[in-house]
Amino acid sequence: MASTSSSASNSQQCPLWKYDVFLSFRGEDTRNTITGYLYERLTRRGIITFQDNKRLEHGDSIPDELLKAIKDSQVAIVIFSENYATSRWCLNELVNIMECTKDENGQTVIPVFYGVDATDVRNQSKSFAEAFAKHELMNNDDGEGMQKVQRWRTALTAAANLKGYVFPIGVESDCVERIVDDISSKCKTSGSYSYKVVGIDTQLEKVESLLEMEIDDVRIVWIWGMGGVGKTTMVNAIYNKLSSSKFKDACLLEDIKENKHRMYSLQNILLSKLLGEKENCVNNKEEGRSMMARRLRFKKVLIVLDDIDHRDQLDYLAGDLGWFGKGSRIIATTRDKRLIGKNVVHEVEKLLDRDAVKLFNQYAFLEKVPDECFKDLTLDIVSHAKGHPLALKVWGCLLHGKDIIVWRSALDRIREKSGSEIIENLRISYDGLEPEEQEIFLDIACFFRGKEKKEVMPILESCGFPAEYGLSVLIDKSLVFISDHNKIQMHDLIQDMGQYIVKMQKHLGERSRLWNAEDVKEVMVDNTGTMAVEGIWFTFIQRLCFSREAMKNMKRLRILYICSFISPIDREDAVCDSNCTDGSIEYLPNNLRWFVWHEYPWKSLPENFEPQRLVHLDLQWSSLCDLWTKRKILPSLRWLHLSYSENLMRTPDFTGMPKLEYLDLGNCTRLEEVHPSLECCGRLIRLNLYCCKNLMSFPCVNVESLEHLNLEDCFRLEKFPGILGRMKPKLKIKMRGSGIRELPSSIIQHLLYLLPELDLRFMKNLVAFPSRIGILKGLVKLNLSYCSKLKSLPEEIGDLQNLEELDAIYTLISRPPSSIIRLNKLKFLSFSHQRSGLYFVLPPVNGGLRSLEYLNLSCCNIIDGGLPEDIGCLSSLKELNLTGNNFEYLPRSIDQLGALRSLELLDCKRLTQLPEFPQQLDEIDADWSNDWICNSLFQNISSLQHDISASDSFSPRVFTSWGMHIPSWFHKWRTATSVSVNLFENWYVGANFLGFSVCYHGKLIDTTAHLIPLCDDGMSSMTQKLVFSNHSEEYSYFTNHFCFVPFAGLWDTSKANGRTPNDYGHIIVYFSEELKEFGLRLLYKDEPTEHDDEVRCSSLKKHSNIRGRVGSFFRNFSAH
Secondary structure, eight states: OOOOSSOOOGGGEEESOSEEEEEEOOHHHHTTTHHHHHHHHHHHTTOOEEOOTTOOOOSSOOOHHHHHHHHTEEEEEEEEOTTGGGOHHHHHHHHHHHHHTTSTTOOEEEEEEESSOHHHHHHTOTHHHHHHHHHHHHTTTOHHHHHHHHHHHHHHHHHHTSOOEEEOTTOHHHHHHHHHHHHHHHHHHTTSEEEOOTTOHHHHHHHHHHHOTTSOSOEEEEEEOOTTSSHHHHHHHHHHHHHHHTOSEEEEEOOGGGGGGGHHHHHHHHHHHHHOOOTTSOSSHHHHHHHHHHHSTTOOEEEEEEEEOSHHHHHHHHOOGGGSOTTOEEEEEESOGGGTTTSEEEEOOOOOHHHHHHHHHHHHTTTSOOOGGGHHHHHHHHHHHTTOHHHHHHHHHHHTTOOHHHHHHHHHHHHHTTTSOHHHHHHHHHHTSOHHHHHHHHHIIIIITTSBHHHHHHHHHHTTOOHHHHHHHHHHTTSOEEOTTSBEEOOHHHHHHHHHHHHTSOSGGGOSEEOOHHHHHHHHHHTOOOTTOOEEEEEEOSOOOOOTTTTTTOTTOOEEEEEEOSOGGGHHHHSOOGGGTSSOOSOOOTTOSEEEETTOOSSSOOTTOOOTTOOEEEOTTOOOSOSOSSOOOOTTOOEEEOTTOTTOOBOOOOTTOTTOOEEEOTTOTTOOBOOGGGGGOTTOOEEEOTTOTTOOBOOEEEOSSOOEEEOTTOTTOOSOOEEESOOOTTOEEEOTTOOOOOOOHHHHHHGGGSOSEEEOTTOTTOOOOOGGGGGOTTOOEEEOTTOTTOOOOOGGGGGOTTOOEEEOTTSOOOSOOGGGGGOTTOOEEEOOSOOSSSOOOOOOOTTOOTTOOEEEOTTSOOOTTSSOTTGGGOTTOOEEEOTTOOOSSOOGGGGGOTTOOEEEOTTOTTOOOOOOOOTTOOEEEOOTTSHHHHHHHHHHHHHHTTTOOOOSEEOOOOEEEEOSSOOTTSEEEEEEEEEEEEOOTTOOOGGGEEEEEEEEESOOSEEEEEEEESSOOSSOOEEEEEEOOOOOSSOOTTEEEEEEEEHHHHOOGGGSTTOOGGGEEEEEEEEEEEEEEEEEEEEESSOOOTTHHHHHHHTTOOOTTHHHHHHHHHHHHHHO
């Protein structure tokens, strides 16, 4: 089989679907609205979409080309609109679409309900009923016509039962992205395109027969064969077919053996694909195995595990068939037959002769007809490949476009190695490369396979290689390819061939490249390196110790990469022994171009190190105190990374680094100064000084090329560095947490070009904000929180006409400027925890702040008068936080905040009365230990429900509040399914009695309250069903609910049989499920003054014997 790892010619592609999406819609309803938006967004995302722009929608007949388009589309989006059912064209189109869902390929249908309810489509009601009445009237005397109408009904019902989207008219542009994301995911994962892979069909049939999809069990099928025979190609084809037709939940994991050290990352990918979990839901492989076994056992899934080479990989990814639901299939590929055991296995067969010739010709001649003179040579070369697809592909690419003389020479080379392994035979492709191309190939095979192209190219270029051209040659010769994630990849056998060439030198020190940690350790400890060594690239996971003279003889070394595979927590135990770290290593090769050594163990670099051609120097997590003690000439250096070098106190002299572009000193916590010569680096693009906690001296920076400057958490840096040159518009400056006292006017001017956000959090020395802030017309977010010395805002802040968020918590600002009310786009405003000790005063609103939705003035030392009387003018305000203030009353206009949903008044110790509530308020937090506050709350709630009368059911308005327990103002019950109460004598005091105050901790849906006479006649009981609303979907342990049941909502004079309310002495409340806590209190306009304690206790005293007294009544009631 031909491998599809590299790009194939277009003629080899065979679409399973011609279109990704077919749009079905009623033109006059949606062509210029949601359908137009959908088509534009889908095509912009590269999703091939069929939209019939010429549709007439008259009559019944649908053109053949339209029917073909429906069948050739992977997904059909059906947009149901108000007049959809009036079109016979649309209904016939829908019938054809729904029939396609029954085909083997399994077309997906997604209904979109645009301005209509799914139930109306499903049941053909409202506008759909009117349309069908006309259809039936038209076909009343036509039996065949009535059958067609019934098919339309069936198709509508079936489509409406599918999972889809419901969108109101007018929000099209906001909603279509959700559909497009869904479609993009389906088209990406379900194999819209496959390849005509030579010789694959017969083998696919055999694998599918082993899968036995018709049996509802769980099974694993192995695909076994040597490298390069097409195992990956085969499982990709199977996955594409099954994931689009048989499985809703499927995942393909490729190159598993390359990720053997990060098994949990593969588990995360699997859980994300199959369960929709976030991609970092597990942190270790044991946790991942447990989660898979627990969460997948009822799901039918398809899992493909490609290239397993160790038993552990199977154990942690599909360790037991019991992990998966019925019908699940696991397909795994391997070269090692020992891993398979007694499981079902398919051995990949080599290509038949005719297929081998066809595959070779595809690459040697592309789609052209081969010249007859090449026929015998072709047969000879194919016979030596012995049906191995990779060899045929590589040799075909090698000989493409070459004359017959080259063909004969290549055949002679192949014959010479006829008894060798396939790797030796593949070497002919390497031998045909130019010397620099060979070097690039070997670097990739030994160091860079699987790494991103953008990371590799600078390394190759630093070595003087023509990287782009050389890589393109290797791609053309099918030696490497670029993956979907822009990573440089090659087949395992090709990599084996490259490493085999390097290993032909038996002695480690004489090999051109070293990548195995044990090999490197042996060479470095025994000082056996030679001039032959050009590159060292390895990751260490154990303690290191090198001889100081380890590299003395490696004078041609151009790449040195030593990186830790150890977490920061374990670093101290993994660095070199102490006897290796004194002073400096004796020698480093001056030929180095790319030098990376994490955890570099010495205090400095050797003085004799003069790397004139060094491009990249990365010594993160090093033990350096100084890079060098003297000035060095490094004319080629572009990258200098010294981050997390905690002992580094000074930077080097930069005058010898004219090409420096990237300087990273982040988290060098002892760094005290940046050398003033940094101003000479006119090419500097990125400068990172994040968390240099002791940095005090940073005199100047050249900004001619600078794009990123990070001074965050430089606590001791009080002055912004001097600016040399003209700042670029795209320069990003980060200052959060720095010690800078004042922002230069040049910075404010520059901020005009920045993204619309200014983050100055934790700048604890900032004492004033520049008055020029008003020029930042594009600013959307301004964060000044924790600027603990900032006392005021300039009046010009009102000029920030696009500002939406202003956060100034933990500052000294006590009087915001009056101009703040001009910020009519402001949605979020917070001055919480104002620290000045002065009384905070918010200026009058005067009809401003029209968009404000969230206002946080908690802990601002607000007293009476600190809030404007016209605060009710904030018409958009949804959340108001006044926690921790010192006022006794609130402005009356609060009840005019029509959009207010949440009011927080916790820890307002002087507050004794709550204001009247706005109509939309449903969350309130206050000091519920204060009885006056509780009483005030329910007085207000009762005023909102004064016009209630008795009915079969009553839905109290529910308010939520933070709290773990019922306030003491209520009489409480714990863990109950019902509550019974005896009422005291003459509890009903005419108009003074308002009703029943209720508090509960838990979740109530349906509750029934019974008011029972003292002398029960079985006829006069009042029964009221209470339906509670305003509940969130999930019950919170920290939430209390308040509601009020007015007396008028429970009392029904027609059922009293002449009795008065005081003739009723018992209440029983039954809950639909067990309640954690429940509280009840009788509410009066004016609390009774006589026997007050008796009222509060006996009126709500729980009686255990009441159930017996009224048991017969409830038995009779239940029987009805």
